[in-house]
Amino acid sequence: MAKSKTINTDDILLVLCNSIKSVLTKATAHPINYSSMAQKINKTCLKPDIGCFVLFDGGFSGLVVINFSANAAVEIYSNYMTHMGIPENELAKSHTADEVGDVMGELMNQILGDFTGVIGHELHTSITQNQPKMLTINKQVQLSIDTNLDRPQARRVTFMTEKNNIFYLELAMDKTEFIKLPNFEEREAFDADTILEEQANNKQQEKKAAATESLVDQNLLDELGF
Secondary structure (H helix, E strand, O other): OOOOOEEOHHHHHHHHHHHHHHHHHHHHOOOOEEEEEEEEEOOOEEOOOEEEEEEEEEOOOEEEEEEEOHHHHHHHHHHHHHHOOOOHHHOOOOOOOHHHHHHHHHHHHHHHHHHHHHHHHHHOOOEEEOOOEEEEOOOOOOEEOOOOOOOEEEEEEEEEOOOOOEEEEEEEEEOOOEEOOOOOOOOOOOOHHHHHHHHHHHHHHHHHHHHHHHHHHHHHHHHHOO
């Protein structure tokens, strides 16, 4: 009898960590890394200087919180905007600027989109998310978020930017296990970037072919004296 493979909270946490690293590294063109150690915590909290949280539900329920230091938020925001072609002299300098919160919220949305896509592919289940909420918090204020989980498990992971600025991921979710059955079939991964790249290459090849055909036709007309 084939042995079943069990996927638990920590495996799902690893998927989320990889989504954060992948999306932020690609969006900013600068490396983002995370600690190989995850910390068990009792509850998730929004902490200074700027934090974002997203609730998700479906195959399993949970809460994702990312707490950024001011320096980490500004660094990620600045790298993202300059990678998009915005001049540095047009960028906001403070983490309290609305523009910084908007960009960080958009990046959080991309991270959760990547995460839910991988979860759907790997676990054959579906989760939905609400719109990310980004809050700038005074250093004297700590906000705890109440999640309606039956048997909550919470984890914290430390992330580092290229300039060694720190931010923290906190995940709370129901204690759950996914067990791969013997008839489990791997699905082919869907990569939107690869598909778009293939379409662009096909269009480029079509243009080259059309240009070559046009040149051949013109040479033929020249030889005939037209």
